[in-house]
Amino acid sequence: MxxxxxxxxxxxxxxxxxxxxxxxxxxxxxxxxxxxxxxxxxxxxxxxxxxxxxxxxxxxxxxxxxxxxxxxxxxxxxQDPNAKARYIxxxxxxxxxxxxxxxxxxxxxxxxxxxxxxxxxMDRPTVTVNGVSTFKPPMVMVKAKRFGWEFYYAGADGIVETQDDVFVENLLVLPVGEEIVLQMESRDVIHSFYVPELRLKQDIVPGMTQFVWFNAREEKDIEIMCTELCGWGHYMMKADLNFVSRAQFDAWIKEQESAYSPEFKNAVETTASRGEVNTVVPPRFSSASGSQLGFKN
Amino acid sequence: MAEVSVKNSIAPDRKGNVVSRFVWTYVFATDHKVIGLQFLFSSLIWFFVGGFLALAVRWQLAWPWSDMPIFGHLLFAESGGQMSPGFYNMLFTMHATIMIFFVIIPILAGAFGNYLIPLMVGAEDMAFPRLNMMSYWFMWPAFACITLSFFMPEYGASAGWTSYPPLSVFQGDAQSLWLLAMVFVGISSMMGSINYLTTIIQMRAPGMTMFRMPMTVWGMFITAIMQAFALPVLTAALLMQLSDRILMTGFFLPENIAINNGVASSGGGQVLLWQHLFWFYSHPAVYIMILPAMGMVSDIISCFSRKPLFGYRPMVYSITSIAGLGFIVWGHHMFISGMNHTLAMSFMVSTMLIALPSGIKVFNWIGTLWGGKLQLTTPMLFCVGFVSMFVIGGLSGIVMSAPPVDIVIHDTYYIVAHLHYVLFASSVLGVLGAIYFWFPKMFGRMMNEKLGKIHFFLTFVFLNGTFFPMHFLSQMPRRVADPYIYEGLKDLLPLNQFMTICAIGMGLTQLIFVANFFGSMFFGPKAGRNPWNANTLEWTTASPPPHGNFDVQPIVRRGPYEYSHPDTEGDYYPQTETS
Missing domain, CATH: 1.10.287 (Helix Hairpins)
Known part of the structure; x- marks a missing residue:
């Protein structure tokens, strides 16, 4: 037995x-x-x-x-009843x-x-502008809210939280093969930005600003999950993340710009008035054309 | 029987009718053994409540949005019996809360701490019997608050057992009841820990030096120290959150956050402050929930190996260092919380180091087994189960202590697997083993061995079936009511259904235990003073021990683990026996 x-x-x-x-x-x-x-x-x-x-x-x-x-x-x-255990x-x-x-x-x-x-x-990507090394400016500002994701692409000026930001909800389209920096803030409670395929997770804490960076190598449609309990609708707080080629990305972002709405402009102005971010001045772009949106060194 | 030596000042003979005798014996009980049993019974009742909540969680994960059996039509008649997502959040919140604060901590520290410490150190009772009574009484307001919270509109607190603000601050009233309950539990534990410390330091029998104390007492002693140091921090944090909710302060609320389209707070607070305060208690609490079990397992394994505990002093030092390191590892719950990333490195090093004393304990347990004359009784099987499951829980702990790996698995089912291997597969198996072992002392009757072994076998198989596959869900977020809305997680449904079936099996298995427990209490064969031929002091007195515990003042002459000593005929050598 x-x-x-x-x-x-x-x-x-x-x-x-x-x-x-x-x-x-x-x-x-x-x-x-x-x-x-x-x-x-x-x-x-x-x-x-x-x-x-x-x-x-x-x-x-x-x-x-x-x-x-x-x-x-x-x-x-x-079996032996007389056997004793070893005394050690x-x-x-x-x-x-x-x-x-x-x-x-x-x-x-x-x-x-x-x-x-x-x-x-810890090693946030940097770029060198006029011989001075600064942090690479974020391509997208992520605003997490109950129960969805807002994405603000830095517009023609290359700065997030300005009036020419491009706003998309619950869909993040990004080019492959580039180092991408996201800036993340929360509108209400703690959320967490999780992309299993990128091995990337970061809590988004109200009152704090977070940065994440990654470089995807393959065109693929995946998902962003929220992994910090944020209320009854936590389970449905998801967004699509599509990695596309640079050319497809440029075409896509152009489409989005034309869909820019005046109501949204107001919302951006409100958040921008907080003026807590962007103490480092990123490089500026002269033209509004999408092809110059990239931050290649 | 020298009646004179038994000081009966604690529970004088009560006269009167049955009701008044019952009240004086069981409600106003100051006897440590009665209080221990009170903790034991209330914890076991809550264990079943917590288990039901867990099964409801598993139900939703296996058959999402289907009709919940039994309770579905009672609570959700309008939706045809399917639970709401908010209800799901309540389920896992209350499951964790009940299991941690109403089951494992009270059953280890409250039930076994109370019952065993005075008996094992040779004292007639606790140092402060009335404080001891108060410590049990303070559990009842907590029970009341939690029970009441189930009847709130949201059916209970639903911000997770970690209750991170700002979410927890904007929950309904159930959250306030939850906070109050936790404050009461904390006060109860605090009173208990002061009592244990004083008893262990001051009331040891003559000859019972610190290094002749059984490991159970060492486990309780170190646990009491941890509680005494960590609890004030949690209590402060709980009251701060309560004040954020009720007095509109802003300890944990930053400016400009908007909930439900309304602006919420006075601002100026720090969200992460709560997490630091909470984990400063709750990580040590993890060790509070396992060190006493480790102590009891050491005693039981040594007894049934008929062999001294291998490396008694290293075992004591390793518990002590687990407790010491336990206070500086809380940040590993916060690697990706937004806390300074450099700080994560120091928490990682301390977390890695804590694997070392845990490993030493495992090696010493194996050393105790090796060369022994093993008696595979039910308590022994549960304790060997404890050791082998603790190895799995400890190893997955090393995996997640690596911050880069934690990026992926944080807040996923991998963590759920790990914590259940430590808290259920280790602590609860240890507790069950301890119940089988000390039941004859508590009730004077033996438990049924055959039923006990069936209980162990099924529990062991089903727990691994439930919790081991959770390691493979390392991409499935926890606390998500319907993971299958994510394309990448759709394929995990069959695995989840398998786990749920195992969980239901595990729940049903516990009914065997209930039958054995109550059946043996009334019909079990009578146990003598020392049915297991064990060495420690509690086995020298009657089963169950009378008020005042010992017939004569025990004089301790040797350590607790002198099994198969070459100087003796038999294979045991009680601590009090004259040589």
């Missing part, structure tokens, strides 16, 4: 690791689980970390839980070993991942 329990515990790492590998390498029936295919270089780095730490974890899981199952198998069925209270050498080795692994992990974090969250 004791062997049954041993097998039960041995099954934990076997099934656990097998299903994790199935999810990781997209084997049916878990092919759609785990994470979708990464769309960016930064996402690939995160994936490597994600999979790497999981493989390490699988190794440790196998080691520890197999030992537990084996201990149950070997020591759980002693401690083993200092063993304690030091299983403290120092994991410590080294953890410290390595801690330092190893810092670069990826910095790339994703």
């Amino acid at each position: 004791n062997r049954v329990w041993s097998v039960l515990f041995l099954l934990v790492p076997v099934l656990g690791i097998a299903s994790t590998l199935m999810a990781m390498y997209g084997i049916a029936p878990l092919e759609s689980a785990w994470l979708p295919k990464s769309l960016s270089q930064a996402g690939d780095t995160i994936d490597q970390l994600f999979n790497g730490i999981h493989l390490l974890a699988a190794f440790i899981l196998a080691g520890t839980v197999f030992t537990i199952g084996w201990a149950l198998w070997r020591f759980g069925d002693r 209270t401690h083993n200092t050498k063993l304690e030091i070993t299983w403290t120092v080795i994991p410590a080294m692994i953890l410290v390595f992990l801690a330092f190893f991942q810092m670069k990826s974090w910095a790339e994703n969250k």
Whole structure:
């Protein structure tokens, strides 16, 4: 009977690791689980970390839980009533070993991942204007609200929150192969901007301004999810995100400009009057034509 | 039986009719054992309420917007029985709140802390029996507030158990009741923790040095310290949020935010301040919810391995360092909250480090098993289950402590998987093991082993079926009533249905436990003083122990884990036995 329990515990790492590998390498029936295919270089780095730490974890899981199952198998069925357990209270050498080795692994992990974090969250892209390096100006201002997304493309002037902004709701169209910076603010409660394919997530906190950046490499239609509870309609706070070629993007944004409405102009003026953002002056563009909207260095 | 040594000042003989005796014994109880049982029973009742809420959450995720069984037509007659999205938000909010604040914390610290600390350190009762009574009484206003909140128009608080402002500030009145309930629970825990600390420091029996205390007592001791330091911060934060809601202050509200087309606040506050204050309590609370279980598991594993706990001192030091580090890791809940990104790096390092003492504990438990003469009783199975599940919960913790990885999995079902492996698959398995282990002491009767083993087997299988696949939903946001409106998540429906079926199975399995618990209480075979041949002090007295606990003052002569000692004939060596 004791062997049954041993097998039960041995099954934990076997099934656990097998299903994790199935999810990781997209084997049916878990092919759609785990994470979708990464769309960016930064996402690939995160994936490597994600999979790497999981493989390490699988190794440790196998080691520890197999030992537990084996201990149950070997020591759980002693028939001899006179047999006594071994009287061992401690083993200092063993304690030091299983403290120092994991410590080294953890410290390595801690330092190893810092670069990826910095790339994703700390090293905001810069541009050089007249020999002075400044932060790259955001291409789109994202305003999160209950329960939808507003996107304000920097208009001809290349600055968000000015009168020539192009406004689109619940649809974000962006060119591929370019480093894109988004500026994000909330109108009411906390929201969170999540694009699984880009391995990108950032909470949008009222009263604060956030910046995210990414560089997608493939034309694809994906979705933006809200991942911070924002009220009863939280579940339906989604927007479409379409990555298109530069040419398609230029054509699309031109269409949007013509749809610019006077009511909206008012709304922008109100937000712009807050004057909290854009302390850095980005490069200006002389012409209003869409082809010059880009921020290529 | 030397009656003289039993100071019966705590519960003098009450005369009178049944009602007045019941009231004096069970309502105005100052005996730590009665208070422990009060906590145990109220927590178990709430455990079932919380479980129902969880099943309703699972129902919606498996068959979204379909008719909810039983309650659907009661609550949502006009929509034909399908729940509203706001109701879904209430479900997971109240599930978490109840499970954390009404079940796991009170059952570990309240029930087992109260019942076991005086018995294990050889004291006749807690240091402050009336404060102890107050600490249970303060649970009742909390119960009342939460129960009342279910009858509010929104059916309960629905801003998540984390209650992040500004959303929580603009919720209905149920949120105020929620905040009040949390304040009361906090006061209750605070009174308990002061009592535990004083009892453990001041009332140990002669010879019971700190390093002869069982791990259970160590777990409770460290937990009490954490509660005493962390709770004031939470209480302050709760009152600040209450004042934002009722007195129109703006601790957590910035300027210019508009809710429902109206301008909302006086402004000037910081949204992230709440998150810092909340997690400064609630991360230590994670350890408050597991350290006592770790202590109890250590005792039970050592007892049924008939072998000393491997590395007793490293075990004590590792709990202590988990508690110490536990106070400086709260920022890992906030990696992507908008908090300074550089700060995330220091929180990441401290979080990585906390894996170290947790690992040491696991290795020592395995060391205890190794070479033992294992008795695979029901409590032992639950505790071995605890260790193997804690490994999974701990390892997924390392995955998410890496901030770049956390960018992806934050606020997704991966986190839900992790926290359930730690809180359900570890803490609750530990609690169930402890119930099976100390039930003979509490009620003087044994629980049924066969039913216990069936209960363990089914719980273990179903919990893994419910929670392991959640790791694979690492792109599915949590707290979303209908994830399938996203194209990328549509394929995850079958997996969610599988998990829901397992969850229902797990819920039904607990009925076996209920039957075993109440059946054994009345019809179980009588347990002697020491049915498990264990060493610690509580097994030297009668089952259940009388008021004042011990017939004679116990004198402690050795540590709690001297199983299979070469100097003795038998395989155990009680702490009080003269050599």
